[in-house]
Amino acid sequence: MNVRTAKLIAFALVVAAAALRLPERVMLLAASAQAENQITIANNKFEPQTITVVEGATVTWVNKEGLHTVNADDGSFTSKALNAGDNFSHQFAKAGKYPFHCTFHGSKGGHKMSGTVVVVKKK
Numbered sequence: 001m002n003v004r005t006a007k008l009i010a011f012a013l014v015v016a017a018a019a020l021r022l023p024e025r026v027m028l029l030a031a032s033a034q035a036e037n038q039i040t041i042a043n044n045k046f047e048p049q050t051i052t053v054v055e056g057a058t059v060t061w062v063n064k065e066g067l068h069t070v071n072a073d074d075g076s077f078t079s080k081a082l083n084a085g086d087n088f089s090h091q092f093a094k095a096g097k098y099p100f101h102c103t104f105h106g107s108k109g110g111h112k113m114s115g116t117v118v119v120v121k122k123k
């Protein structure tokens with residue numbers, strides 16, 4: 001083949017590769033949007049410790065290791081004991097501050113393994 005044909009083929013391959021990668025990028029975008037309302041559980045900590053979400057949002061706790069619980073200090077939500085790989089989700093309908101803790105490694109009032117979900121009104 002001549003140089004011109006080779007260049008055309010190379011160009012077509014680049015376009016095809018870019019087109020094939022598109023669904024992967026869309027999935028990455030979707031994943032990062034979801035991660036916004038996510039709290040990771042690892043090393044006997046909630047990460048982030050404080051999360052701010054909008055009314056109606058669902059927060060998901062993802063347990064990466066150990067045995068933990070997610071209990072609202074006021075009892076408005078309680079998870080079962082979560083093993084590594086388990087998730088827990090709760091939807092927050094009303095604006096307010098929702099402190100929570102792990103019953104095994106923390107306690108009410110922000111002691112040790114604990115965190116806060118701050119729910120703000122929709123604009």
Ligand SMILES: [Cu+2]
Binds near residue numbers: 044103104106
């Ligand atoms: Cu714990």
